[in-house]
Amino acid sequence: MMTIPVEFQPIDAANSTHIQEVVNLWNMACGEELAISPRFVTYNLRPSPGGDQAACLAWHEGRPVGFVSTSYLNDPTVAAPHSGWIDAIAVAPDAQRNGIGTALLQWAEAWHHQKGTQIMTVGASLRPFVPGVPEELNSVGFFERHGYGGKPELAIREWDVAANLATYTPPRTVREIDGLVRPAQPRDYEAILAFLQREFPDRWRYEFEQSVAEGTRIADFMVLWTERGVDGCCMLTFEDSHHPIERFYPYRLPRPWGQLGSIGVSEDRRGQGFGAALLDAGLRRLHNNGVNGCVIDWTNLLDFYGKFGFTPYRSYLILSKPLEPKP
Numbered sequence: 001m002m003t004i005p006v007e008f009q010p011i012d013a014a015n016s017t018h019i020q021e022v023v024n025l026w027n028m029a030c031g032e033e034l035a036i037s038p039r040f041v042t043y044n045l046r047p048s049p050g051g052d053q054a055a056c057l058a059w060h061e062g063r064p065v066g067f068v069s070t071s072y073l074n075d076p077t078v079a080a081p082h083s084g085w086i087d088a089i090a091v092a093p094d095a096q097r098n099g100i101g102t103a104l105l106q107w108a109e110a111w112h113h114q115k116g117t118q119i120m121t122v123g124a125s126l127r128p129f130v131p132g133v134p135e136e137l138n139s140v141g142f143f144e145r146h147g148y149g150g151k152p153e154l155a156i157r158e159w160d161v162a163a164n165l166a167t168y169t170p171p172r173t174v175r176e177i178d179g180l181v182r183p184a185q186p187r188d189y190e191a192i193l194a195f196l197q198r199e200f201p202d203r204w205r206y207e208f209e210q211s212v213a214e215g216t217r218i219a220d221f222m223v224l225w226t227e228r229g230v231d232g233c234c235m236l237t238f239e240d241s242h243h244p245i246e247r248f249y250p251y252r253l254p255r256p257w258g259q260l261g262s263i264g265v266s267e268d269r270r271g272q273g274f275g276a277a278l279l280d281a282g283l284r285r286l287h288n289n290g291v292n293g294c295v296i297d298w299t300n301l302l303d304f305y306g307k308f309g310f311t312p313y314r315s316y317l318i319l320s321k322p323l324e325p326k327p
């Protein structure tokens with residue numbers, strides 16, 4: 001393979017030209033069905049609370065030919081200690097297979113060596129562009145060559161599932177429950193947080209706090225109340241939500257678009273129809289708001305969502321590798 005020389009330029013997320021270069025490179029490399037916008041890139045190119053992020057463009061002969069964004073968090077309440085992610089990487093199609101992707105990956109890994117990162121993952125980052133490598137891109141081989149996904153437990157397949165909610169009717173799985181599901185209200189914040197701290201204390205709790213602090217409407221959450229308080233919660237995304245709907249790449253689905261997830265109920269309340277009731281209430285709310293194409297992202301519960309009419313829409317491989325300390 002020929003290797004062409006590149007120069008690295010740190011990406012400044014406040015620079016709209018840099019943002020546009022990232023958009024162009026990603027859209028050229030990944031195509032229309034995975035297209036991103038400047039708003040989405042601006043949303044994603046900033047560190048998450050307690051974490052750090054770095055991104056760069058690779059230049060060759062006066063034009064940007066690739067970029068990488070990478071992030072780091074050492075917060076064992078959220079993820080494995082010293083976790084690192086490749087948030088996104090792309091090389092312009094006419095510049096691929098010239099060693100540029102390798103150079104960008106090495107740039108990112110060098111940054112992580114300085115941080116002391118112990119485990120690297122492609123996709124699935126705290127501000128995800130994608131939950132893993134979209135299998136339709138046929139680029140898994142590139143990451144495998146660089147040591148990612150070397151063992152079965154380091155290559156996890158996840159799906160987005162989707163349905164057209166235009167004709168949504170609750171399946172028979174949905175039963176009467178001893179509880180109530182309704183949109184969350186601002187005064188529910190503490191009760192939802194207490195539920196998440198008890199039942200989903202790591203990443204989901206972290207993302208709830210982060211997203212609300214950054215401007216997500218509390219009403220974008222659905223809450224399940226029982227006699228003891230909040231026993232379940234799920235998040236919705238609408239086209240006008242703070243959290244960009246493009247994150248779910250709904251373009252093959254009929255508009256208006258919506259999304260549902262994460263969704264969870266208390267461990268000791270599972271298997272009693274609460275999850276189905278919560279999911280049904282979320283889907284009815286999306287339907288009643290006119291949503292047609294709906295994505296439930298980043299899941300392996302194909303049978304559970306299948307009962308509600310959802311079929312596989314896109315698959316990803318979440319590839320990881322331990323990062324060896326540099327001598």
Ligand SMILES: CC(C)(COP(=O)(O)OP(=O)(O)OC[C@H]1O[C@@H](n2cnc3c(N)ncnc32)[C@H](O)[C@@H]1OP(=O)(O)O)[C@@H](O)C(=O)NCCC(=O)NCCS
Nearest residue numbers: 001029089090091096097098099100101102137139141142
């Ligand atoms: C993945 C990508 C960044 C690789 O960039 P690149 O500059 O073409 O990669 P390199 O030239 O450095 O390739 C390094 C090695 O990987 C191999 N490789 C590159 N792309 C490959 C692919 N799609 N499948 C299998 N192997 C691949 C090369 O042949 C080379 O192998 P060698 O070292 O044995 O010669 C680029 O193909 C791309 O932008 N793809 C679309 C975006 C994408 O899939 N991003 C991942 C989601 S975050």
